[in-house]
Amino acid sequence: xxxxxxxxxxxxxxxxxxxxxxxxxxxxxxxxxxxxxxxxxxxxxxxxxxxxxxxxxxxxxxxxxxxxxxxxxxxxxxxxxxxxxxxxxxxxxxxxxxxxxxxxxxxxxxxxxxxxxxxxxxxxxxxxxxxxxxxxxxxxxxxxxxxxxxxxxxxxxxxxxxxxxxxxxxxxxxxxxxxxxxxxxxxxxxxxxxxxxxxxxxxxxxxxxxxxxxxxxxxxxx
Numbered sequence: 001x002x003x004x005x006x007x008x009x010x011x012x013x014x015x016x017x018x019x020x021x022x023x024x025x026x027x028x029x030x031x032x033x034x035x036x037x038x039x040x041x042x043x044x045x046x047x048x049x050x051x052x053x054x055x056x057x058x059x060x061x062x063x064x065x066x067x068x069x070x071x072x073x074x075x076x077x078x079x080x081x082x083x084x085x086x087x088x089x090x091x092x093x094x095x096x097x098x099x100x101x102x103x104x105x106x107x108x109x110x111x112x113x114x115x116x117x118x119x120x121x122x123x124x125x126x127x128x129x130x131x132x133x134x135x136x137x138x139x140x141x142x143x144x145x146x147x148x149x150x151x152x153x154x155x156x157x158x159x160x161x162x163x164x165x166x167x168x169x170x171x172x173x174x175x176x177x178x179x180x181x182x183x184x185x186x187x188x189x190x191x192x193x194x195x196x197x198x199x200x201x202x203x204x205x206x207x208x209x210x211x212x213x214x215x216x217x218x219x220x221x222x
Protein backbone atom coordinates (compact mmCIF):
# COMPACT_ATOMS: atom_id res chain seq x y z
CA UNK A 1 0.00 0.00 0.00
CA UNK A 2 1.39 3.43 -0.91
CA UNK A 3 1.91 6.27 1.53
CA UNK A 4 -1.21 8.07 0.31
CA UNK A 5 -3.39 5.05 1.03
CA UNK A 6 -1.83 4.59 4.45
CA UNK A 7 -2.39 8.26 5.24
CA UNK A 8 -6.08 8.03 4.38
CA UNK A 9 -6.51 4.97 6.60
CA UNK A 10 -4.70 6.70 9.47
CA UNK A 11 -6.95 9.76 9.07
CA UNK A 12 -10.10 7.64 9.10
CA UNK A 13 -8.83 5.79 12.18
CA UNK A 14 -8.21 9.05 14.04
CA UNK A 15 -11.70 10.31 13.17
CA UNK A 16 -13.19 7.01 14.37
CA UNK A 17 -11.31 7.17 17.67
CA UNK A 18 -12.26 10.81 18.32
CA UNK A 19 -15.89 10.10 17.47
CA UNK A 20 -15.94 7.05 19.76
CA UNK A 21 -14.41 8.99 22.65
CA UNK A 22 -16.84 11.90 22.42
CA UNK A 23 -19.81 9.57 21.94
CA UNK A 24 -18.82 8.15 25.33
CA UNK A 25 -18.41 11.24 27.46
CA UNK A 26 -19.95 12.99 30.47
CA UNK A 27 -22.63 14.83 28.49
CA UNK A 28 -23.51 11.97 26.16
CA UNK A 29 -23.40 9.13 28.70
CA UNK A 30 -25.20 10.55 31.73
CA UNK A 31 -28.78 9.72 30.80
CA UNK A 32 -31.03 10.11 33.83
CA UNK A 33 -34.33 11.15 32.21
CA UNK A 34 -35.65 7.59 32.50
CA UNK A 35 -35.78 8.10 36.27
CA UNK A 36 -38.41 10.81 35.65
CA UNK A 37 -40.55 9.11 33.02
CA UNK A 38 -43.54 9.14 35.36
CA UNK A 39 -43.77 12.82 34.42
CA UNK A 40 -45.72 13.52 31.24
CA UNK A 41 -43.40 16.18 29.81
CA UNK A 42 -40.35 13.97 30.26
CA UNK A 43 -42.09 11.12 28.45
CA UNK A 44 -43.03 13.50 25.65
CA UNK A 45 -39.40 14.55 25.36
CA UNK A 46 -38.26 10.93 25.30
CA UNK A 47 -40.77 10.11 22.57
CA UNK A 48 -39.98 13.22 20.52
CA UNK A 49 -37.40 13.65 17.79
CA UNK A 50 -35.24 15.63 20.20
CA UNK A 51 -36.34 19.04 18.95
CA UNK A 52 -37.33 21.69 21.46
CA UNK A 53 -40.87 22.90 20.80
CA UNK A 54 -42.77 25.84 22.24
CA UNK A 55 -44.50 23.44 24.62
CA UNK A 56 -41.16 22.29 26.02
CA UNK A 57 -39.81 25.85 26.15
CA UNK A 58 -42.86 27.02 28.11
CA UNK A 59 -42.39 24.12 30.54
CA UNK A 60 -38.73 25.04 31.07
CA UNK A 61 -39.64 28.66 31.83
CA UNK A 62 -42.47 27.91 34.25
CA UNK A 63 -41.79 28.61 37.93
CA UNK A 64 -44.18 25.77 38.76
CA UNK A 65 -41.77 23.09 37.55
CA UNK A 66 -38.81 21.93 39.68
CA UNK A 67 -35.33 22.42 38.26
CA UNK A 68 -34.52 18.69 38.34
CA UNK A 69 -37.56 17.94 36.17
CA UNK A 70 -36.50 20.66 33.74
CA UNK A 71 -33.06 19.08 33.60
CA UNK A 72 -34.68 15.69 32.94
CA UNK A 73 -36.63 17.13 29.99
CA UNK A 74 -33.44 18.53 28.47
CA UNK A 75 -31.67 15.24 29.16
CA UNK A 76 -34.48 13.39 27.39
CA UNK A 77 -34.24 15.70 24.36
CA UNK A 78 -30.65 14.49 24.30
CA UNK A 79 -27.77 15.27 21.95
CA UNK A 80 -26.75 14.69 18.36
CA UNK A 81 -23.20 14.22 17.11
CA UNK A 82 -24.03 16.51 14.19
CA UNK A 83 -25.21 19.27 16.52
CA UNK A 84 -28.61 20.71 17.38
CA UNK A 85 -30.19 24.15 17.69
CA UNK A 86 -32.47 23.77 20.71
CA UNK A 87 -30.66 26.51 22.64
CA UNK A 88 -31.21 28.95 19.79
CA UNK A 89 -34.93 28.15 19.79
CA UNK A 90 -35.11 28.58 23.56
CA UNK A 91 -33.25 31.89 23.39
CA UNK A 92 -35.70 33.13 20.76
CA UNK A 93 -38.59 31.95 22.96
CA UNK A 94 -37.17 33.92 25.89
CA UNK A 95 -36.65 36.95 23.68
CA UNK A 96 -40.33 36.80 22.74
CA UNK A 97 -41.36 36.23 26.35
CA UNK A 98 -39.56 39.28 27.70
CA UNK A 99 -39.63 41.66 24.75
CA UNK A 100 -42.43 40.51 22.49
CA UNK A 101 -41.94 41.83 18.98
CA UNK A 102 -39.57 44.58 20.08
CA UNK A 103 -36.02 44.28 18.82
CA UNK A 104 -33.80 44.34 21.87
CA UNK A 105 -30.88 42.40 23.26
CA UNK A 106 -31.85 39.82 25.85
CA UNK A 107 -29.45 39.71 28.80
CA UNK A 108 -29.06 37.41 31.78
CA UNK A 109 -30.42 40.16 34.04
CA UNK A 110 -33.88 39.56 32.59
CA UNK A 111 -33.73 35.79 33.11
CA UNK A 112 -34.29 33.82 36.27
CA UNK A 113 -31.81 31.20 37.48
CA UNK A 114 -33.71 28.27 35.98
CA UNK A 115 -33.94 29.89 32.56
CA UNK A 116 -30.20 30.56 32.45
CA UNK A 117 -29.58 27.01 33.67
CA UNK A 118 -31.80 25.52 30.97
CA UNK A 119 -30.20 27.68 28.30
CA UNK A 120 -26.76 26.52 29.44
CA UNK A 121 -27.65 22.83 29.55
CA UNK A 122 -29.35 23.03 26.14
CA UNK A 123 -26.26 24.74 24.74
CA UNK A 124 -24.06 21.93 26.06
CA UNK A 125 -26.36 19.30 24.57
CA UNK A 126 -26.45 21.13 21.24
CA UNK A 127 -22.67 21.10 20.82
CA UNK A 128 -20.82 18.93 23.28
CA UNK A 129 -17.57 19.34 21.34
CA UNK A 130 -17.37 22.97 22.47
CA UNK A 131 -18.91 23.68 25.86
CA UNK A 132 -17.30 27.01 26.72
CA UNK A 133 -20.44 29.09 26.07
CA UNK A 134 -22.48 26.56 28.03
CA UNK A 135 -20.07 26.82 30.95
CA UNK A 136 -20.36 30.60 30.99
CA UNK A 137 -24.15 30.31 31.24
CA UNK A 138 -24.07 27.56 33.84
CA UNK A 139 -21.63 29.56 35.93
CA UNK A 140 -24.15 32.42 36.04
CA UNK A 141 -26.99 30.00 36.81
CA UNK A 142 -24.96 28.45 39.61
CA UNK A 143 -24.13 31.87 41.08
CA UNK A 144 -27.88 32.55 41.27
CA UNK A 145 -28.74 29.14 42.73
CA UNK A 146 -25.60 27.67 44.29
CA UNK A 147 -27.51 25.56 46.81
CA UNK A 148 -29.17 23.37 44.19
CA UNK A 149 -27.69 19.89 43.82
CA UNK A 150 -29.21 19.62 40.33
CA UNK A 151 -27.64 22.85 39.09
CA UNK A 152 -24.30 21.96 40.66
CA UNK A 153 -24.27 18.44 39.22
CA UNK A 154 -25.18 19.47 35.68
CA UNK A 155 -22.56 22.22 35.89
CA UNK A 156 -20.02 19.60 36.99
CA UNK A 157 -20.98 17.29 34.11
CA UNK A 158 -20.37 20.05 31.57
CA UNK A 159 -17.12 21.04 33.30
CA UNK A 160 -16.14 17.37 33.14
CA UNK A 161 -16.83 17.36 29.41
CA UNK A 162 -14.21 20.08 29.05
CA UNK A 163 -11.83 18.23 31.40
CA UNK A 164 -11.88 15.23 29.07
CA UNK A 165 -9.37 17.15 26.94
CA UNK A 166 -6.72 17.41 29.62
CA UNK A 167 -7.33 15.35 32.78
CA UNK A 168 -9.59 12.31 33.08
CA UNK A 169 -9.21 12.23 36.86
CA UNK A 170 -10.71 15.73 36.97
CA UNK A 171 -13.89 14.25 35.50
CA UNK A 172 -14.38 12.30 38.71
CA UNK A 173 -13.09 15.03 41.02
CA UNK A 174 -15.67 17.48 39.69
CA UNK A 175 -18.43 14.95 40.31
CA UNK A 176 -17.16 14.01 43.74
CA UNK A 177 -16.95 17.63 44.83
CA UNK A 178 -20.69 17.95 44.27
CA UNK A 179 -21.48 14.66 45.98
CA UNK A 180 -19.52 15.64 49.08
CA UNK A 181 -20.87 19.19 49.32
CA UNK A 182 -23.11 19.11 52.39
CA UNK A 183 -24.35 22.65 51.78
CA UNK A 184 -26.34 21.57 48.73
CA UNK A 185 -30.08 20.93 48.81
CA UNK A 186 -30.78 17.50 47.36
CA UNK A 187 -33.31 18.38 44.66
CA UNK A 188 -32.61 15.46 42.33
CA UNK A 189 -34.02 11.95 42.60
CA UNK A 190 -31.66 9.42 44.14
CA UNK A 191 -32.04 7.11 41.14
CA UNK A 192 -31.04 9.94 38.81
CA UNK A 193 -27.96 10.67 40.90
CA UNK A 194 -27.03 6.99 40.75
CA UNK A 195 -27.41 6.95 36.96
CA UNK A 196 -24.99 9.86 36.70
CA UNK A 197 -22.48 8.55 39.22
CA UNK A 198 -22.43 5.08 37.67
CA UNK A 199 -20.90 6.59 34.55
CA UNK A 200 -18.76 9.34 36.07
CA UNK A 201 -17.18 6.88 38.48
CA UNK A 202 -15.54 5.12 35.54
CA UNK A 203 -12.95 7.91 35.68
CA UNK A 204 -12.15 7.30 39.35
CA UNK A 205 -9.35 4.89 38.47
CA UNK A 206 -7.36 7.78 36.98
CA UNK A 207 -7.22 9.44 40.42
CA UNK A 208 -5.33 6.76 42.32
CA UNK A 209 -2.07 8.73 42.35
CA UNK A 210 -3.61 11.94 43.69
CA UNK A 211 -2.86 12.74 47.34
CA UNK A 212 -6.14 14.62 47.88
CA UNK A 213 -8.32 11.80 46.57
CA UNK A 214 -11.45 11.62 48.77
CA UNK A 215 -12.87 8.23 47.77
CA UNK A 216 -16.61 8.97 47.81
CA UNK A 217 -18.41 5.80 48.89
CA UNK A 218 -21.97 6.69 47.87
CA UNK A 219 -23.36 6.70 51.39
CA UNK A 220 -24.15 10.40 51.25
CA UNK A 221 -26.84 9.98 48.58
CA UNK A 222 -30.25 10.78 50.00
